[in-house]
Amino acid sequence: MIQSALSGDMPRSRILSFVLATILVVLAFAPFLFSGSQPINTAAKICIFIVLVASYDLLLGYTGIVSFAHTMFFGIGGYGVGLALYGWGPTWASAGIGLAIALVVGAVLAFVIGLLSLRVRAIFYAMITLAVASAFAILASQLSEYTGGEDGRSFRVPQLLRPGTVLFDIPAIGVRVDGRVLSYYLVFFSALMLVLAAFRIVNSPFGRVLQAIRENDFRAESLGYNVVYYRTVANCLAAGMAVLAGAMSAIWVRYTGPDTTLSFAIMLDILLMVVIGGMGTLYGAVIGATLFILAQNYLQKLMAVASEATAALPLIPHLLHPDRWLLWLGVLFVLSVYFFPSGIVGKLREMERR
Amino acid sequence: MATTTARPAPDELPKAPRDLLPVFIPPILALAALPLVGSPTTWVTLTVAALAMGMMIFVIASGLTLIFGLMDVLNFGHGAFIAVGAYIAMTVLGPLSGWVQSDALTLNLAALFLAVIAAMVGTGVLGLAFERIIVQPVYGQHLKQILITMGGLIVAEQLIHVVWGGDQKPMPLPNGLRGAITVGDFALEKFRLLAVAVGLTVFIIMQLVLNRTKVGLLIRAGVENREMVEALGYRIRQLFVGVFIAGSALAGLGGTMWALYRETLTAAIGGDIMVLVFIVIIIGGLGSVGGCFLGAILVALMANYTGYLAPKIAVASNILLMVAILMWRPQGLYPVARR
């Protein structure tokens, strides 16, 4: 059953299977395992980013396209649902319509950008997406009467998902199942379904063609595959999935703004996650997102301790300052591109083969 | 043997075709903006501001486009050199604050000159290191190149925080370069005029080097056909390292100017302008210095006019400009002949 759910694409490493199973179990029972808001926030963020990074992996890892516009689609999802809930009231209908509009806008934009630049070289596409995404981010913060500008918009979610809605208590373990817990499971199951859908896609005949194009586009073209068509469809699929991740984020955070959805910093985060986790494996998205977000939340605390411990030395406390956590992940990123292009997942699989 | 070739009469010598059409676009854009802006004095101010900005973008973008043309390497970390250059200049200007605040223009310019030299040397050295460590192992692999230079950018930006701190820094303009020169009704800001002069100088020197010197010919030949340059016995790697260093130094120069223009400085300063730089080299045609020059002016004009007329869509207008030009010429204004 697991095999068919994963479309036959198994982890192929015992350590990896174990880590993945642990992540799945912890995420599945997160509201019951931890108390307080930070762990559950972290868990929800991991779910959202797994989807976002997996969708990016469809592009980067499976199609060989470098896009810097992925946060734009994430933002379109966030703004679509967020502004709809803000403007039309906190109902399921407005969330649904907002999501539908966001999906259409995202797909059309992805299609247009694809048409404009996917025929040419990878570098062209990377530059054009970078320019378009930054213009979009600036536009979103400029059009403040619609988007709330730099401040973004806070909004209410449908009644059922609000913290005040208490469904029932489980006194035995001291857990109250409220709207927040429901929201979490909405996010969790959406993420699970989307990741399994992504496995379906990459292991379908369509996914095989994408990988053939990634390996050698001339050859794929000469075999009769329309490379531009396949790349454009992949682009639209990835964009749509990123839009959904954005919608999940909006529902969970109940806020949408340029810094949390559109900023280039998030784009870099996605890049780091997919490369460190392992491009072209999808499991890499799970590992990368989990590791990165845990690092974001907990590495900084560790570094604060280390920084204080070395306070007497020159320069080193600066290098270990908690705000410099990105420096170390950046170094890790560069090293992984050189030495483990298939990331942690690739490394684990390699160890198993020996 | 030439007796056997059909000899055209001497007046039938083929003429070198000059593709001048793109040259007319910036003046047309400027003239089209005049009625929209309305006031001629505002229009002149905007146009001069645009030319200054365009020259700064050109200085930064020219190195990047040449590096790409010659070695098929696009350095997404170019923005780091902009920031590092500006920070080095700031560091040099600090102890020279006496000269900077002096009313004597010569002292002002001397301080700036020293700062710029330091910035260019610093970014040039950094460029060498970047080429050796980051770029060299991934020649010919576009995907890795994009990723690794992005990674280099992240690390470089973080190191700036480590060395100079993360807060916003002031970058005061020397006294003598503040204010404007008035010509009739028109006020022309001094620093903008200086920026235009610097940009034009860089452009002219670059044209002279590329057209008149053997190194320049090798660069142009290498952009067109790298293998053949090597087959003639030239070590193009050394040439490329040289161009990479020069391009990085130019980014340092541009970064210094850009920071002075904005009078403030953060580690993210490179990122802000890199978007325009990328648009410029796409518009100009990857690898083309002339196209880069025109593209920089076009983008800056567009940014300044729309910034005045409809500030909210200023950046988006440049995307539209890029789309329009790519629809006209999919490879940019001046596509570079390739292999």
Place this chain on the structure above:
Amino acid sequence: MSQALLTLEGVHTHIGQYHILQGVDLVVPRGELTVLLGRNGAGKTTTLRTIMGLWPPSKGTITFDGQPIGGQATPDIARLGIGYVPESMGVFADLTVAENMRLAARLGPPDATRLDWIFGLFPALKRFWQLPAGLLSGGQKQMLSIARAIVEPKSLILIDEPTKGIAPAIIEGMITAFKELKRDKTTILLVEQNFRFAASLGDSVAVMDDGRIVHRGTMQALASDSALQSRLLGLSLAAHQ
């Protein structure tokens, strides 16, 4: 047969996943013109590119003038005195004829008497001296490409199908040029499909098929033995005559 200037022994070349040269053994005698014949895809161009170091050999040795050059960088190989005229001619279209020649004369400005000699061989170059090379006709580009290879004295010149798509009148001119180079004791390795052209110039000949040398001998022997010709060269070459 005189002493060998260039020797390839068991040279293999892979391009990506394709195994193009599968053990090439080739001897280019000093001061002679050696013709490399063979059908399309036999590996002739790859052989020249491998000698130039544009594609590294994956196995085997290449010896030039007594020293091994396999695996060296292209510029270092060129500096040993090897000129290369690629199939695509490789002229720099954006540069003028004069600038192309200036780059070809790596050690300094082109020698005046040598330039005059080249202008004598290819007068068109003198006429179009200041014109961008991209505007030249195919034949003129070929002249420029050859002129670049000989503007400085070379010990060996590799020429890849100079007659391809070139008008017969210009081919006659090339024959003159190569004969003068031979008189000058310049060693030439010429890839050709045009057998008549090859036969009029070649001293020795090698025939390639499927990434290997399948025949080596004197051009005289091959030219006078039509049975051998048709066995080695088949219809593909006959079609070129």
